[in-house]
Amino acid sequence: DARVTQTPRHKVTEMGQEVTMRCQPILGHNTVFWYRQTMMQGLELLAYFRNRAPLDDSGMPKDRFSAEMPDATLATLKIQPSEPRDSAVYFCASGLVRAGYTFGSGTRLTVV
Amino acid sequence: ILNVEQSPQSLHVQEGDSTNFTCSFPSSNFYALHWYRWETAKSPEALFVMTLNGDEKKKGRISATLNTKEGYSYLYIKGSQPEDSATYLCASNVDSNYQLIWGAGTKLIIKP
Numbered sequence: 458d459a460r461v462t463q464t465p466r467h468k469v470t471e472m473g474q475e476v477t478m479r480c481q482p483i484l485g486h487n488t489v490f491w492y493r494q495t496m497m498q499g500l501e502l503l504a505y506f507r508n509r510a511p512l513d514d515s516g517m518p519k520d521r522f523s524a525e526m527p528d529a530t531l532a533t534l535k536i537q538p539s540e541p542r543d544s545a546v547y548f549c550a551s552g553l554v555r556a557g558y559t560f561g562s563g564t565r566l567t568v569v
Numbered sequence: 570i571l572n573v574e575q576s577p578q579s580l581h582v583q584e585g586d587s588t589n590f591t592c593s594f595p596s597s598n599f600y601a602l603h604w605y606r607w608e609t610a611k612s613p614e615a616l617f618v619m620t621l622n623g624d625e626k627k628k629g630r631i632s633a634t635l636n637t638k639e640g641y642s643y644l645y646i647k648g649s650q651p652e653d654s655a656t657y658l659c660a661s662n663v664d665s666n667y668q669l670i671w672g673a674g675t676k677l678i679i680k681p
Contacts, residue, residue, distance in 0.1 A: 490669070500613075500658075500671050513668060548612055554667040555601045555620050560612040 459483045461551050463561035470568055475537040478564045480549030481530055487553060489532045491517075491524055494546040494563070503547075506532065539568045571595050573661050575672035582649045583680050589645040590675040592659035596640035600662035604633055604644055607656045607674070616644075616657075649679045 462481040470476055482489050491503040504524035505513040514524060521540070526532045536543055544567050552558030574593045582588045594602060601620045605613040617626045622637040630647045646653055656674040663670055 488667070499673055502669075505668070507667075550613075554662055555618060557603060557615045557618040558669070559615065563612050 459559070461549055461559050461561035463547075463549050463564050465564060466562060467565045468567070470539055470566070472540055472568055473538040474568075475535065476539045476543075476566060476568075478534045478547055478549075478566070480532040480534075480551075480561055482532060482549070482551030483559055484530075485553075486551035486559075488551060488558070489526060490548075490550045490558065491532070491534050492548045492550065494548065500548070503534065536566075539566075541568045544568050571663050571670050573659060573670045573672040575657075575659060575675050577675060578673070579676040579678070581678045581680055584649060584651060586649055587645065587647045588649055588677070589643050590657065590677075592642045592644070592661075592672055594640050594642070594659070594661035594670070594672075595663055596637060598663050599637050599640075600667055602635055602637075602642050603660045603662075603669070604642070605658040605660070607658055609655075613658060644675075646677075649677075651679050651681060653677060654679045 464479045487508050489506040492500040495501045503517045506526050509526040523535045546563045546565050548560050548563045550558045550560045576591050603618050604616040607613040617633045619635040624635045626633050632645045635642045656676045658674045660669045660671045
């Protein structure tokens with residue numbers, strides 16, 4: 458089965474360091490989301506791309522977070538500088554609007 | 570304001586019993602309704618994507634119905650098993666950007 462690949466699976470870093478999370482969407486999917494799992498266990502939207510163009514990043518703290526899709530096979534989420542409150546699980550999902558979305562396994566980030 | 574609401578927030582069901590829960594979504598500008606199953610420490614798993622009014626989909630013991638005119642969908646689980654314990658999320662694509670709006674989920678706990 459095709460899957461969304463996220464790397465790394467786990468990341469422990471010190472406060473102030475740069476963190477880059479990567480996502481390889483499923484080939485042919487034109488929509489990519491970045492989500493963060495919140496303390497309330499919900500999904501907080503960080504960024505949303507269609508055909509590699511950013512459509513919505515209003516949920517992302519712009520001063521430290523950035524999201525890009527340099528090509529159709531790679532989406533990145535960068536945090537610089539990282540803070541302890543950024544500790545969470547970050548999910549990438551790709552798909553087609555009426556065909557559903559597939560989530561990656563997530564990156565568990567711990568900032569100490 | 571576009572909201573997707575799910576009820577109940579949590580549900581305890583005896584093993585073997587059947588159950589159902591609700592997702593309410595904006596009926597205007599409707600494009601698709603998604604159901605996901607999210608187990609603890611895993612990533613959300615797609616169950617159904619529904620687009621047509623009156624649609625009914627089934628996957629094993631789980632089925633879902635869709636009413637786009639009144640803006641609701643029901644998820645049914647027949648003969649609940651312990652492995653059905655999870656949070657069930659629904660999400661609706663709205664507006665021309667197909668933004669995905671998530672409900673807060675129904676947490677289902679199956680009691681042996």
